[in-house]
Amino acid sequence: MIQKILRVSFGIVGILVGMALANMLLTNTWILRTLQINLSPELEFVFYGALIVLFGLIFFILFPLMLKGVKKLTKVVEASMENVRLIDVGLGIGGLVIGLVIAMLISFAFTQIPIPWIGGILTISIYIVLGYIGFSLPIKKREDIIQAFQNNKREKEANVPVGQKRAAKKKNAAIPKLLDTSVIIDGRIFDICKTGFIEGPLVIPVFVLNELQLISDSSDELKRNRGRRGLDILNKIQTDLEIEVQVTEEDFEDTHEVDSKLVKLAKATKGKILTNDYNLNKVATVQGVDVLNINELANAVKPIVLPGEEMKVLLVKGGKENGQAVAYLDDGTMIVVENGRKYIGTTTTVLVTSILQTAAGRMIFAKPKK
Missing domain, CATH: 2.40.50.140 (Nucleic acid-binding proteins)
Structure with a gap:
């Protein structure tokens, strides 16, 4: 169906080309004078109609061949571009645009030449030459261009005050840290944050808060105390520390397990999970999520x-x-x-x-x- 629509559209393009060609031939006095043709209005109408029908049929009939040629050309271009790096494409297109802009500026001078066909030939030539140079030169000089940009970046960084460098570095390093239930109840996260080793923001998912609430309301006294301890730790982190704490309402209704929700949230926010749960550590690592394990940290700082x-x-x-x-x-x-x-x-x-x-x-x- 799409090919039929394209074929009809291509035929319409042929009709427009025929109209344009007929108009150009019939309004060009030089051609009519050279060929010594003097057409009556009736013959002009017939001429218009003949060219319109002719080019419409040509474009309509040749569409399958044109489509086949375009497909082959596309495959050739894809094969030739398969090993081309993206930076080469960008440099080539940028250079081509610059080359064509320069050619356009130069071509204004050629319009002053009294002989039209010489000015036209020179204009086309300058567009081709500068377009080719603009496309190929940046690709050949790719390494020099990249090196120049890197040197310019280093010079700018060298002129940035130390305070701004630290602020920018701190901003870039502020990866969200997602707290799970076990690490909140454990309580050591408060002392670690107090020392300044953890850079915020600390993110507390709403489903983790809900789990803490359920543990706090448990009929088992041990679980109830653990849940209340976790809520107390969160309150201390928010009130006693300067670290940023965020509570996110994002939830995953299609997932029931808190650990699975936490892994999904970490993927969505590109954050890291803070935990001391061995199983969560392994599951998150397998799924490509970074984990900060409090137990591993404690083992790492034990006396040797x-x-x-x-x-x-x-x-x-x-x-x-x-x-x-x-x-x-x-x-x-x-x-x-x-x-x-x-x-x-x-x-x-x-x-x-x-x-x-x-x-x-x-x-x-x-x-x-x-």
Whole structure:
């Protein structure tokens, strides 16, 4: 159907071309004088009609061949442009426009030539030459043009005051941080934000607030306390810290799980998820969402100990294996002391034998110093 409409339209174009050609021939006195033709009004009408019908039929009949040629030309252009970089296309088009503008300005001088056909030939020639130069030269000099832009950018950055640089850098680095329920209840996010290591804004989705509300209204006392603790932490972040906090009303009605909604929201806002949920961490990472895990941060900043180091620890209880005793560092790291059961309740100097790093944290194995 579309091809039929295009074919009819092409035939109409042929009719218009025939009319224009007939008008040009019949109004050109030089042609009529040269050919010694003197047409009556009736013959002029016949001439008009003949050219209109002729070109209309030619365009209508030749449309399939023209369409086939256009398709082949399109394929050739696509094949030739397949390996062309976008920057080359942009530079070529920009250079072509500049070249044609310069050619137009120069062609005004050719209109003053008394011999019309010489001025026409020169005008066409200058358009072709400058158009070609304008298109090809920027592509050949691509590296020089890019280098010039980069140098200009560096000069501008060098002249920007330090305060403005920092402000711009801070603005660009302000990626939204989406809080999940677990990290709010955990509470350590408040202390981390207080130190200034987290740059805002902090985004609290409404579905996370709803989940906190449900936990706060739970009949289970433990859950109820956890939910209320989470709401208290949010209130402290908003009132005691200068960090920007946003509550977003965006929800995903087609998704029921809070974690899935959080991942979708992070994708939509190009934000990062703040969590200490191991499963959410893995799911979000698989889906290409950046995650800031509080537990990983805590493990990263724990004191580093090496095998052979000495430390004084308070042995507080027995271990799982016979003769073992357990102690804890200030950050909660567990120390398992072999043959340390007899020292339970005392502060003992131990030697580190090995360190075990797990997803839950770091575990240190030691033995009493003899």
